[in-house]
Amino acid sequence: MELVSLTHLTLEQVSVNEDMLERIISSCPLVELDITDEYLGEVSLPWSRKVDGGVEGCGSGIVKSNLQTHSLQEFVYSSLGVELSWPWNMNVAALKNLRKLEFSCANITDDAVSEMTYGLIALDSLTLHSCSRLKYVKISSISLKELHISDCPDFLDDESPDSDSLELMTVTVDSPKLVNFSYNCNLETSLSLIRVADQCNAKFYPMVTDSLTTEWFVELKMFLMETKVFKSLKIDLCNSHEIEVEHDQLMNAGTGLPCKLRLLTLCGISDRTLTESSLVAFLHALFWCCHPDVLRIRTNVQNSASKLILSILKEKVQCWKDPLKSIEVECIESTKLFSYSPQLEIRLKLSW
Template sequence: MNSDCEETVSGQLNTMDRFSDLPDFLVHHIISFLDTKEAYRTCILSERWAHISATNPIIEFHYYCKAEYSPARHWPSQEDSGRLLGYIDTRMQRYATDNLRIKTLKLRFPASNKVFGCDVEDIELLELSRKLEELSCKVDEWIRIAVRNQVARLDLDGPINYQLPAILLSAKSLREVYCINVKIPYYNGAINLASLQTLELLNVGVEERMLNHIISSCLLLKCLSVKNCPGFKTIVIPWCSQVRELTLREALQENGTIILETSCLIYIKLSDMYDDRWPVISKPGLLRNLRTLDIVFMGITDEDLNKLLPELASLENLRLTDCDKLTMIRISSIQLKKIYLNECFGLLEVTIDAPSMTKFEYKGEFYPHRAITISSQASCDLSLSITPDCLDNEGFFKLKKLMTGLRSCNALEIWLENYTNEAVCDNIEFNEEELGDVNLGLPHDITELMLTLYYMKLSRSSVSAFLNGLFWTCHPDIISLRFHLKDPDLMIQLFMNELEDMVNCWEHPLKRIEFPDANCSNILESEKVDAQLRLHW
């Protein structure tokens, strides 16, 4: 018999609660996988569980939803606001008194109004100043307690005009810091964040010299993210740094630069920088270990990109989004595996020779004046996001020609997008006879064809032309259809009816049709649906 269950004289089982015999630190580890509200609910199990919940090293206080007081997500009233702050303070003081370990401290405050249970505009200036000062002092005290109790992660969305206390810069146990809507005052003393590996700043007020001071002092820092913190002229990643991931968004001022002195970087994401140049200054060879380059909303030019790519000997993932200065991209790399070109509307020619490429994504216009040529020896997935007016004889010709450069294609994904209100589209046209003597070979065999209609309905003629053009291009084993529509049933029925004709016309043994986002049981029972399609659903 199980050792946890013993049979009594009366024949009943007497179960033993082994779980309650576990030491506190082990139970703390178990409930650390629960969110704060779920962890707090365990206090009703027993007195010991109430103790466990009250000493949980994962502490989260969301000001807007009254933390553990209530699951309702609304701003606390003025009375509840004071009660909530008192509760947080009492809880934190217990951690200080009992010297309890704090692994994570997460504090969330509203950034603008509704700070004290009423609109900021309804509080007199002196009263507001006093309340903010009191609140800042409380948050300072809670952070001091967390630092003394060896906090490993701080996640702070600060109250209005909150400045981080200097004690935080000597938190040797801190491994992760996430700050939103706070200020970091300049500090010219020694920074002792010996364990810090991740630093993420969003909408944070910090001077350039202070940011560079932090970067150069944190020798174990591996992940650095600075977003919506504009005004930096120079950000330096020194030679002694171990930063591997760098994310900058709206951080550099005009003609600002990133001085790179280390070769540790494997990931760079730069966005919202409109200078017509590449902002990273580095010696040759320092970007040799870079695996992922993600550029968004930047004025990088063809010349800059052509100079940069040969230095990226290990680059595997390249993403270019809204880089309108690019007109001609020519990429030749045996390392590249994934390439994403999204809404770079200035592009006229794309030539890619990447034998190892397994994913190519293109989002933008597919007009005849845009030449796209790709070559890969690996099994490559294609993802195309295009507007319906690009799909005519020329558009389907370009699609099929695009696929001829691939040794094999496992999946083809096509998004048809409409950027306005949901409307009926009647722009898709395809007539194989008009292609004349064009010979691009037989349709390509692929495993899955994924079609998505995003806020767009197609007329019957457009659905017929769309499917006919696709079957001329490829023969899939599986077709997956997604409709982001208010009422997709009519479109599903229309596609099913047309697919029945297409499968018979092209003599293609389609194995299965999927509608991942819809319940199609009523349509499957329809007599209009071909029995073959229904059986292979």
């Protein structure tokens, strides 16, 4: 049947052949296709790769597809826990109207990303999540408006001798229309933003290790100062158990004034693993790096960490040169009150 108004179709744990998929797309001119699991390897796609002069597709020996995909606007290529192979060559001419593309746990290469972003002339949203083969990512697009990059080293086998060579090393972005950008990577990954929109809403989620040291905070501040585009910072402490910061070393680092931020979000703080003294050191170092207009704290309702942070902010935190002048509670919200782990969110307006 023809579903001319259908805009989104999800295929999950199903096997469809090329004829079926082509029929779906041709009968639903507005459809956005979403295939989200390991069964993707059984579906013929409008891309192919060449091996030893022959042509084969991804998964179980699928050959090159001749799908008429001009109407396709959205494609999600993802899997939870299973790394998917991705064809090396892509027919971007067959996807001239593709607007959203998402890769998660996909064995995609740097060259493929460059080819897609340059060749897909209508693409305005791209997501790259836990793509372990990416190393030197170059994104150049005159149409791209939304970009999400998250690198997850834990996805790799740490015991593999080649694991270090597969870590994401550099990310280069040249997208003058980019207005939304979220970036979740190690501080060691080099980020170069050649062109983005003047009012780009850029959010940075640095990866946090077991121990937060003085060197980590110095790297964080240098990263914020060099990129100059991030106005929102989120730090998740759920995997961090030690704060090892030397206040004197921070003061002598000579990196300049703290960076101005619109929003700083703290989550994953546990009163069982972080003591009052370690939280004091953590906030000292954090406000040495940045001065947020709004501080958002997300904790478990039963967790006393938020109360402890409020007490520290009022009494003990002195920032580099200038103290925190005033704190105003903007809002307090609770979510999932009847769940196993109800959450509390506190938003504080800070004056410096």
